[in-house]
Every structure is written in C-alpha cells, then in structure tokens.
Amino acid sequence: MALAPPITDIEQLKSHPALGRLLAWNASAVEAVKFDRDELTIWIAQESIREAATALRDFADCPFNYLADLTAVDWYPSEPRFEVVYHLLSISRKERVRLKARLDGSSPAIESVTSIWPSANHYEREVFDLFGIRFTGHPNLSRIMMPDNWEGHPLRKDYPVEGYR
Amino acid sequence: MTNLPATFAEPGQDGTLILNMGPQHPSTHGVLRLVLEIDGETIVRVKPEIGYLHTGIEKTCEAKFYQQVVPLTDRIDYLCPMTNNLAYCLAVEKLLGLEIPPKAQWMRVLMNELTRINSHLVWLGTHAMDLGAMTVFLYCFREREDVLRFFEMVSGQRMMTSYFRIGGLALEPPLGFFEKVKKFADRFPGNVDEYEGLLTGNPIFVMRTKGVAHLSADDAIAMGACGPTLRGSGVDIDLRRDAPYTGYENFKFNVPVRTEGDVFARYLCRVAELRESIGIVQQALAGMPEGPVKADAPKVVLPDREKMKTQMEALIYHFKIITEGFTVPAGEVYQAIESPRGEMGYYIVSDGTAKPYRVHMRGPSYANLQALAKMCEGQLIADVVAAIGSIDVVLGDIDR
Numbered sequence: 020m021a022l023a024p025p026i027t028d029i030e031q032l033k034s035h036p037a038l039g040r041l042l043a044w045n046a047s048a049v050e051a052v053k054f055d056r057d058e059l060t061i062w063i064a065q066e067s068i069r070e071a072a073t074a075l076r077d078f079a080d081c082p083f084n085y086l087a088d089l090t091a092v093d094w095y096p097s098e099p100r101f102e103v104v105y106h107l108l109s110i111s112r113k114e115r116v117r118l119k120a121r122l123d124g125s126s127p128a129i130e131s132v133t134s135i136w137p138s139a140n141h142y143e144r145e146v147f148d149l150f151g152i153r154f155t156g157h158p159n160l161s162r163i164m165m166p167d168n169w170e171g172h173p174l175r176k177d178y179p180v181e182g183y184r
Numbered sequence: 185m186t187n188l189p190a191t192f193a194e195p196g197q198d199g200t201l202i203l204n205m206g207p208q209h210p211s212t213h214g215v216l217r218l219v220l221e222i223d224g225e226t227i228v229r230v231k232p233e234i235g236y237l238h239t240g241i242e243k244t245c246e247a248k249f250y251q252q253v254v255p256l257t258d259r260i261d262y263l264c265p266m267t268n269n270l271a272y273c274l275a276v277e278k279l280l281g282l283e284i285p286p287k288a289q290w291m292r293v294l295m296n297e298l299t300r301i302n303s304h305l306v307w308l309g310t311h312a313m314d315l316g317a318m319t320v321f322l323y324c325f326r327e328r329e330d331v332l333r334f335f336e337m338v339s340g341q342r343m344m345t346s347y348f349r350i351g352g353l354a355l356e357p358p359l360g361f362f363e364k365v366k367k368f369a370d371r372f373p374g375n376v377d378e379y380e381g382l383l384t385g386n387p388i389f390v391m392r393t394k395g396v397a398h399l400s401a402d403d404a405i406a407m408g409a410c411g412p413t414l415r416g417s418g419v420d421i422d423l424r425r426d427a428p429y430t431g432y433e434n435f436k437f438n439v440p441v442r443t444e445g446d447v448f449a450r451y452l453c454r455v456a457e458l459r460e461s462i463g464i465v466q467q468a469l470a471g472m473p474e475g476p477v478k479a480d481a482p483k484v485v486l487p488d489r490e491k492m493k494t495q496m497e498a499l500i501y502h503f504k505i506i507t508e509g510f511t512v513p514a515g516e517v518y519q520a521i522e523s524p525r526g527e528m529g530y531y532i533v534s535d536g537t538a539k540p541y542r543v544h545m546r547g548p549s550y551a552n553l554q555a556l557a558k559m560c561e562g563q564l565i566a567d568v569v570a571a572i573g574s575i576d577v578v579l580g581d582i583d584r
Contacts, residue, residue: 056517110405113421
C-alpha cells in the first residue's frame with residue numbers, strides 16, 4: 020500500500036465538516052490545511068484558537084464536543100518553535116479533526132480552551148509543565164508531572180534526554 | 185501540607201477541612217494522591233495530585249529507534265500491554281503505509297480481547313475487594329492466571345509481552361495454543377456467572393454502588409471521560425465498532441451501554457464487556473486464517489531466525505534494522521484504539537529519520553481522572569473509594 024501524497028489545497032477539502040464550518044466562520048483564521056494518511060489537520064491563527072474551538076464545538080451539524088487530546092510539538096531550533104495540537108472528536112458523527120496553532124519560542128503563550136472543554140484542564144497543565152507554554156485564562160496553571168520546584172521543561176528539544184546532571 | 189493548589193480555600197476558612205488521601209492509600213491503586221476538601225463527611229472538592237510515577241517515557245521515545253519503543257509501551261499501562269503495543273504499532277504502520285497479513289490481524293484481535301479480559305478481571309477483583317468482597321478477588325485472579333499463561337505461551341512473558349511488533353507479530357503462536365484458548369473460552373462465561381452471582385445481586389455491593397458517584401452524559405463528555413466510564417453514562421461510543429482497526433469490522437459484538445451513570449452502571453458495563461470479549465475470542469478462534477504473521481517488508485520487519493542464518497540478504501537486513509533502525513516517511517498520525525479503559529491514542533510525529541520526533545500517549549486513565557473529581561462532588565468519603573474503583577485507574581497510564 021503506497022502512501023498517497025498529502026492534499027494541501029483548501030478547495031479540495033471543503034467537504035469535510037470541520038473545515039467547511041471554519042471557513043464559513045472566519046476564513047482568514049485558517050492558515051493552512053493538510054489531509055494526510057486519512058487525517059485532516061487545520062492550522063489556526065494562534066490568536067483566534069478559542070473562537071475557532073467554540074465554533075467547532077457549537078457546530079449543530081457535527082458538534083466537536085469531545086477534546087480527545089491536547090499536546091504540543093517542539094520544532095527547535097526553527098521558528099515558530101512550538102505547535103500546540105488539539106485532537107477533536109465529534110461523538111455523534113464520529114468525525115475527527117486535528118487543530119494546530121503555531122507559537123513563537125520567546126515566551127510562548129496561547130489562550131486556554133478550558134472554558135470550551137473543561138477536560139483541557141489537565142492537558143494544558145501537562146503542556147505547561149513539560150513544554151513551558153503558558154495558557155492564558157487557565158484556572159490553575161501549575162506543574163502536574165514534575166515537582167513544583169523543577170527547573171526547565173523536559174519535553175523541549177534543547178533539554179537533554181538524560182537530564183541535567 | 186505544602187503546595188496546596190491555589191483553587192482551594194484555606195483550611196477552616198469556610199468550615200471545610202483538607203484531607204489527604206494517598207499516595208499510599210490502599211484503595212488508590214498505585215500512587216494516586218487525592219486532596220479532598222470535606223465538609224463533615226461530605227466531599228466539597230477533589231483535587232487529584234499526580235506525577236509520582238512520571239518516568240518521562242515520551243522523552244525516552246525520542247531517543248530510541250521506532251522498534252525500540254515497543255517494549256516501553258508495555259510499561260505505560262501495565263494491565264493491558266498488548267493494547268498499548270497495538271496502538272503504537274498501528275500508528276507506526278499507518279505512518280509507513282504498511283499492510284498487515286490477515287492472520288496477524290486476527291491474532292491481534294484475539295490477544296487484544298484476552299488482554300481486555302485480563303484487565304477487567306484485575307479491575308473487578310480489586311474493585312470488589314475495595315468494597316469488602318474478598319472472594320471475588322480470588323476468583324478473578326484464578327482466571328487471570330490462565331490468561332497470563334496464554335501471554336507467556338505466545339511471547340515468553342506474563343506481563344511485559346511486547347508481542348505485537350511493527351509489521352505483525354513477534355512469533356507464530358505455539359502448537360496447542362488455540363486449543364487451550366478454546367477450552368478457556370468455553371469455560372469462561374460460567375466464571376462470569378460466578379462473579380455476577382457474588383456481586384450483581386449482593387445487597388451490600390448494590391448499596392455501596394447504586395446511585396453513587398453519578399456522572400451525567402454531558403458532564404462525562406465535557407470532562408473527557410472515555411471507555412466504560414463514558415458508556416456507563418449513556419454515551420454510545422466504542423472505537424472497535426465506530427472506527428474499526430486491525431480487522432474489528434469482521435467481528436460481531438454488542439457495545440454495552442447503561443444510562444444510570446453511577447458506579448453500578450459502570451460495573452454492569454464492564455461485566456457485560458467481559459462476555460462480549462469472550463464472544464470475540466470465540467469468533468477469532470473459529471475464523472483464524474492461515475498464512476504469515478509478519479508483513480512482507482524486509483526493511484522494517486526482522487527476518488525469521490532460520491532465514492537470517494542461511495541467507496546473506498536476510499542477514500544484511502537484520503543487521504541494518506538492529507544497528508540503524510528503519511526510516512519512516514515524514515508526517516504525523518493520531519491512532520486511537522479502544523483499550524479496556526477507553527480511548528488509548530498515540531500521536532506520533534515523524535521527521536523522516538529512524539527515531540520518532542515526538543510520541544505522545546493519550547492515556548484513558550488520564551482523561552477519566554478528571555471525571556473522577558466531578559463525580560465525587562457531594563459524595564461521602566467512603567464513596568470516593570467506590571468511585572476510584574469504578575473508573576479503573578492505572579497510574580502508569582496517567583503519569584507515563
């Protein structure tokens with residue numbers, strides 16, 4: 020089974036409910052799309068991530084009411100350094116979509132989505148703890164895995180695998 | 185007590201008391217620490233404190249070859265090693281675009297359902313023991329021993345199996361394996377009757393669980409609950425049926441859903457799942473196809489020992505895979521499967537090298553833990569024990 024090349028043309032992917040909804044809501048916030056290995060990724064401008072998330076959750080035809088996962092990827096040393104990754108699931112339609120927001124390496128921060136999906140609480144704390152990305156508007160942004168007095172953020176690429184000794 | 189979360193009121197400020205439960209509490213199933221804010225005997229708020237078992241597996245993965253990550257996945261959720269193996273292997277296979285032969289797929293389904301039975305038996309035994317029913321624990325571990333013996337037969341290991349590899353299985357199942365599983369599968373529904381006879385109608389068990397730790401469907405979705413915890417609240421979703429992987433579309437099974445949303449409903453869901461799982465095992469045994477258990481991809485799959493010793497080409501491939509790994513085309517996938525606890529997802533980013541650029545495990549227990557805080561509000565302290573049991577936490581899965 021050979022891999023099909025990814026599709027990055029917005030016009031071809033319009034039929035996907037999540038992308039159709041986001042384009043109807045605010046096409047300028049959609050930075051890029053990619054359909055690769057049967058998975059749709061949508062890059063959202065980082066300042067409008069909360070509104071985009073609200074638009075998807077409250078979409079009557081296919082409500083993306085379940086936040087399956089939230090994590091981040093560090094692309095050090097390239098800029099923008101971080102990508103925050105949201106995996107959404109529509110429980111009624113069984114549709115999945117991946118949202119991404121790019122963040123700069125110098126004091127990375129993005130709006131929290133805890134008010135949209137309360138389950139984001141622990142995920143955002145984990146990303147804050149391990150990547151050092153701040154989520155503005157989070158009710159309790161504190162370390163969750165590492166001890167409170169830990170220095171550094173272990174999942175960053177410039178943090179050595181064996182730790183600082 | 186140090187480092188109390190900021191959301192808590194100061195002890196005594198509004199008449200409440202802060203009580204620490206765990207990480208050495210016997211009913212927290214590992215090293216879970218719950219900070220309870222209580223008003224008399226009633227829970228006002230629950231704050232899970234985790235991280236005691238954090239071993240940085242996600243970071244370690246980034247320094248390993250793709251095939252070296254498989255043994256690490258066993259150790260995340262140590263009660264269902266094969267489900268973790270499967271989720272990881274499926275994700276990498278999706279990245280590679282690799283086709284898996286039918287026998288390997290059916291074996292994966294078979295072993296996966298045995299894993300589900302194994303995991304549910306540990307849950308049932310410990311959950312019942314938390315609530316004072318010692319006998320069930322011993323019965324469950326008796327059957328679990330049989331399942332672990334099957335794991336040992338195929339992989340040589342009882343718990344950390346690493347039986348599924350990228351591209352198929354590690355080994356052919358040994359002679360006589362299917363007959364033994366068949367015997368077990370024929371006997372097992374009777375064992376489930378035994379457990380149910382001890383619990384389902386047991387007035388003490390019912391009083392401890394019915395109406396306790398209620399979670400509505402909307403709350404369950406909002407808090408990200410998954411698996412039997414979500415289905416016990418009336419949300420009908422099971423990835424084996426709704427997003428079939430590794431050949432689950434060939435099997436017929438029901439998805440037990442209860443609408444009550446309490447501890448008892450989650451108990452009934454899981455017990456019904458035990459029966460469904462054994463049905464799938466029977467179907468897998470009856471229809472097991474013949475053929476190879478490894479994909480025909482010499483650059484990815486290790487050659488058979490025999491070939492390696494007799495054929496130069498196989499030896500070269502073996503050497504290359506072991507020393508340099510294999511490269512995976514750049515891209516990213518999120519592969520979710522239905523583990524005994526719910527949606528187990530692997531998000532893997534590849535940059536085209538032989539080591540994964542980023543591996544993120546979406547653990548079902550991590551998601552269910554947030555629902556625990558919600559369902560415990562307004563309950564009694566003793567009910568917290570029942571609630572923890574009902575979401576079936578595995579701390580290795582939470583802390584990774």
